[in-house]
Amino acid sequence: MKELYGSIEAGGTKFVLAVGNEDLEIIERHSIPTQSPTDTMPAVIDFFKKFPVQSIGLGCFGPIDLNKNSSTYGYITNTPKLDWHMYNIVGVLEKELAVPVAFTTDVNAACYGEFVAGAAQNLDSCVYYTIGTGVGAGAINKGTFIEGFSHPEIGHMTVNKAKGDFYEGNCPFHESCLEGFCAGPSIEKRTGKKGEELKEENPVWEMISFYLAQAIYNTTLFLSPKKIILGGGVMRQAHLLDQVKDKFQKMMNHYVEYPNIDEYLVLPSLGENSGTIGSLALAKEEKIRIHK
Ligand code: ADP
Numbered sequence: 641m642k643e644l645y646g647s648i649e650a651g652g653t654k655f656v657l658a659v660g661n662e663d664l665e666i667i668e669r670h671s672i673p674t675q676s677p678t679d680t681m682p683a684v685i686d687f688f689k690k691f692p693v694q695s696i697g698l699g700c701f702g703p704i705d706l707n708k709n710s711s712t713y714g715y716i717t718n719t720p721k722l723d724w725h726m727y728n729i730v731g732v733l734e735k736e737l738a739v740p741v742a743f744t745t746d747v748n749a750a751c752y753g754e755f756v757a758g759a760a761q762n763l764d765s766c767v768y769y770t771i772g773t774g775v776g777a778g779a780i781n782k783g784t785f786i787e788g789f790s791h792p793e794i795g796h797m798t799v800n801k802a803k804g805d806f807y808e809g810n811c812p813f814h815e816s817c818l819e820g821f822c823a824g825p826s827i828e829k830r831t832g833k834k835g836e837e838l839k840e841e842n843p844v845w846e847m848i849s850f851y852l853a854q855a856i857y858n859t860t861l862f863l864s865p866k867k868i869i870l871g872g873g874v875m876r877q878a879h880l881l882d883q884v885k886d887k888f889q890k891m892m893n894h895y896v897e898y899p900n901i902d903e904y905l906v907l908p909s910l911g912e913n914s915g916t917i918g919s920l921a922l923a924k925e926e927k928i929r930i931h932k
């Protein structure tokens with residue numbers, strides 16, 4: 641029998657739990673709403689108690705403490721979700737389930753999925769963005785997550801305001817940031833409708849694509865990744881990717897010669913499974929690392 645691994649995508653609205661095998665095939669999946677830790681965590685633990693998993697990969701909303709030398713390693717730290725503020729999510733899982741937990745950000749986990757088994761699987765670098773309820777990105781170079789004193793917070797980069805956009809932004813921390821201007825809730829606040837209900841002609845897409853093009857431009861200049869993958873609910877707007885490509889190319893104005901645009905800027909090839917497959921792969925590696 642193949643060995644089993646666990647995956648947790650801990651998001652602001654839901655926790656997606658999954659069990660997969662060493663070939664990263666998903667065997668069972670279960671989704672629960674994100675409430676307080678006292679409601680959500682017992683359900684997470686009950687789910688995994690049914691399976692003999694070797695280890696768990698956890699891609700978590702943040703900010704989180706990833707510094708293994710820190711006394712708060714494994715904690716969710718300065719989150720506006722007050723119930724989860726300074727919550728030791730790794731400690732609770734390791735104690736209750738007695739398995740090692742590979743811990744990273746939600747966007748790093750999705751980035752890793754695309755890196756090992758998706759759009760960037762034959763490359764040694766990539767960046768993965770999610771444009772959903774929030775905006776975030778994970779980055780890999782030479783097979784390693786880009787990290788410094790902590791994980792990057794690419795979703796909160798400063799962007800220039802689009803012409804005719806009178807919306808004040810949706811980020812409680814910053815006046816003029818990417819997430820504040822192009823996450824799903826900002827689209828709803830501007831138009832009174834959810835992104836999925838809006839037609840291609842709606843002028844809001846000109847604004848959203850302008851902000852995303854700036855993000856791709858900055859990412860290209862800073863990291864020079866071999867591929868940039870745009871995921872998350874907002875990218876389900878079929879026309880949006882082409883609009884972003886167009887604006888990004890104009891903005892770059894041939895200053896940097898990046899790869900062919902249709903290969904450089906793509907949608908996730910694992911669809912909704914990038915995060916789950918990435919977390920399973922991280923769980924598998926954690927198990928290998930621990931048993932070396
Ligand atoms: P989350 O970020 O919560 O994990 P999603 O990535 O699915 O979840 O993003 C949810 C956001 O994406 C919501 O704001 C929703 O309105 C928006 N969204 C979902 N589908 C579409 C669509 N087809 N077009 C535009 N926006 C969409």
Ligand code: ZN
Nearest residue numbers: 796811814817
């Ligand atoms: Zn912000």
